[in-house]
Amino acid sequence: MSHSIRSSLWIVAVSLLGIAQAQAAGDAEAGKIKASTCMGCHGVKSYTNVYPTYHVPKIGGQSEAYIISALKAYHSAERNHPTMHAQAISLSDQDMADIAAFLSHAPALK
Numbered sequence: 001m002s003h004s005i006r007s008s009l010w011i012v013a014v015s016l017l018g019i020a021q022a023q024a025a026g027d028a029e030a031g032k033i034k035a036s037t038c039m040g041c042h043g044v045k046s047y048t049n050v051y052p053t054y055h056v057p058k059i060g061g062q063s064e065a066y067i068i069s070a071l072k073a074y075h076s077a078e079r080n081h082p083t084m085h086a087q088a089i090s091l092s093d094q095d096m097a098d099i100a101a102f103l104s105h106a107p108a109l110k
Contacts, residue, residue, distance in 0.1 A: 026064060026094075026101025035099045035106075037087060043106070060106035067100035 038059070041047060047056045059067060073079040074088035075096075091099070 026097035026099070028098070028101040028105060031098035031100065031102030034091075034095055035102050038099065038103070039106075058108045059103050061108035062104060064097075064100040064104045067103050068096050071096045071099065 041049075041056050042059045044056070048054065049056055070079065071088050071091060074081060074084040075091060077085050079085075088096075
């Protein structure tokens with residue numbers, strides 16, 4: 001393979017990687033809207049679940065990578081929580097990235 005073809009292929013590969021990363025980047029404004037359901041439980045100060053009784057974790061301020069990882073695990077049922085699975089099952093990768101972009105900058109309520 002000639003040097004010019006190899007260089008061209010490299011440029012195409014780098015460009016495609018940049019496009020994929022741009023598409024994967026979360027939009028915090030879109031995430032604010034998409035996370036409204038999340039905030040119904042996770043955004044309530046001192047919220048405790050009814051049964052079984054436990055303190056609902058506050059997800060504001062978590063890293064984007066952690067939030068995406070958790071949502072993907074709930075989506076696939078790798079994490080076993082029926083309510084979270086029901087919420088995450090319909091989310092696309094872009095939805096998860098948007099929600100994570102918003103929540104990573106949301107305040108962590110105590």
